Amino acid sequence: MRTSQVLLALASLCLSATAQISDPFKQYTISAPDGSISASFIGSGASLTELWVKDKYGKLRDVVLGYDNRTLWQTDPDHPVFGSIVGRYANRIKNGTFSIPISKNPDPNSPNTYHIFKNDHDGQDTLHGGQIGWDRRNWTFVSSTSSSVAFKHLDAGDENFPGNVTATATFRVSSGGKLDVSIVATATQKTPIMLTEHVYWNLDAFQNGNKDILNHRLRISSDKVIQGDAIQVPTGNFTPVQGTIFDFRKEQPISYKWNNTIGNGGCADCVGYDNPWVYDQTTNSLPSTSLYSPTSGIKLDIASNQPVVQVYTGNWLGTRRKAVHGGPTLIYDKYSAVAIELQGYVDAINNPEWKVDQIYYPGKDFKWSTTYQFSVVK
Ligand SMILES: *[C@@H]1O[C@H](CO)[C@@H](O)[C@H](O)[C@H]1NC(C)=O
Ligand SMILES: *[C@@H]1O[C@H](CO)[C@@H](O)[C@H](O)[C@H]1NC(C)=O
Ligand SMILES: *[C@@H]1O[C@H](CO)[C@@H](O)[C@H](O)[C@H]1NC(C)=O
Ligand SMILES: *[C@@H]1O[C@H](CO)[C@@H](O)[C@H](O)[C@H]1NC(C)=O
Numbered sequence: 001m002r003t004s005q006v007l008l009a010l011a012s013l014c015l016s017a018t019a020q021i022s023d024p025f026k027q028y029t030i031s032a033p034d035g036s037i038s039a040s041f042i043g044s045g046a047s048l049t050e051l052w053v054k055d056k057y058g059k060l061r062d063v064v065l066g067y068d069n070r071t072l073w074q075t076d077p078d079h080p081v082f083g084s085i086v087g088r089y090a091n092r093i094k095n096g097t098f099s100i101p102i103s104k105n106p107d108p109n110s111p112n113t114y115h116i117f118k119n120d121h122d123g124q125d126t127l128h129g130g131q132i133g134w135d136r137r138n139w140t141f142v143s144s145t146s147s148s149v150a151f152k153h154l155d156a157g158d159e160n161f162p163g164n165v166t167a168t169a170t171f172r173v174s175s176g177g178k179l180d181v182s183i184v185a186t187a188t189q190k191t192p193i194m195l196t197e198h199v200y201w202n203l204d205a206f207q208n209g210n211k212d213i214l215n216h217r218l219r220i221s222s223d224k225v226i227q228g229d230a231i232q233v234p235t236g237n238f239t240p241v242q243g244t245i246f247d248f249r250k251e252q253p254i255s256y257k258w259n260n261t262i263g264n265g266g267c268a269d270c271v272g273y274d275n276p277w278v279y280d281q282t283t284n285s286l287p288s289t290s291l292y293s294p295t296s297g298i299k300l301d302i303a304s305n306q307p308v309v310q311v312y313t314g315n316w317l318g319t320r321r322k323a324v325h326g327g328p329t330l331i332y333d334k335y336s337a338v339a340i341e342l343q344g345y346v347d348a349i350n351n352p353e354w355k356v357d358q359i360y361y362p363g364k365d366f367k368w369s370t371t372y373q374f375s376v377v378k
């Protein structure tokens, strides 16, 4: 063994020792040197529990949804997924089934076909990784500084996915109101990996009498959405946004076509969005989604290496708010926040005609990175 190997072995010993004693609900807070942003996290789901940024008056607001009682991250029957990392495969998987190599309609009896627990729409499909996805797993604290923190998760073939996947999520805040999140995942055999960070934003933080995001301005650099069937499973087709409720190429109030979204929000008679937009280009350097509230003046620009963004307007919310948002008397009602989920093409593992490769293996690591940049518009 070389010194570096000895050190590695020692480090992993320490890690497994920490794993046994580390409290998944212990909160870690990081802050930028200039005080422009601070964020808190727990090991459970590597979840973002609080995010404080300055509004146009210079006052700090906590702009993300969460719970004060942190055990609810694993027990809330509503399971809205507040600020957690979602995996091993985020969003929907048609019939909870895929094959390796991938195929359009996998033969359910083939040894190359994998069956994941169907936890969505009365057992018709898989959502967010199965019965216990990564968002409800106990990630292990790895290390932290005053402005960064990292957690690690070993998914040892959980939920019937093939092989082990080890993921490390690193969160870093910096001066000028910036949060950088990166996740690297390594697999021991061929497996699909598709991750997201599932943060719900309300840029007013429920102040000034504000209670929903209908007046938040949204911009998405995308000319098409992935078409879903009646249970939001991709059909394989795309819908051009031109002339539809999905056209946010120019910044618009989220509600600008609200009444036309009827039937789109996940049930026949409800309104709202829960759709995947495909970015015109995948670029880490330019923000492809922006969210802005004229009330607080807070603007969020999101740049990512991921090709798709799922935007969900909280159509099914209904849990008790954090005290800082007026809880526990008040609840997070529907449309009280918008989830913006940077991810891969939804269910590409059942749509080989897209030619999107989401299979990872030793030597091919999965890498996810997203920058959340805050500013104020006066
Ligand atoms: C927190 O939630 C758990 C359920 O996860 C519940 O058993 C417990 O009583 C709650 N604690 C408080 C202080 O409300
Ligand atoms: C869906 O998966 C189940 C196993 O979970 C299988 O029995 C069934 O044949 C599959 N349906 C289709 C249409 O492939
Ligand atoms: C996570 O840890 C908590 C507290 O130790 C425990 O109650 C829970 O069962 C663990 N969750 C999982 C999915 O292992
Ligand atoms: C997968 O993880 C389990 C649990 O830690 C371990 O026993 C097993 O050896 C791992 N398999 C591989 C191929 O690394």
Ligand SMILES: *[C@@H]1O[C@H](CO)[C@@H](O)[C@H](O)[C@H]1NC(C)=O
Pocket: 255, 256, 258, 259
């Ligand atoms: C939607 O329709 C309702 C009832 O017709 C109306 O009161 C409301 O103002 C409309 N909302 C928007 C955003 O157009």
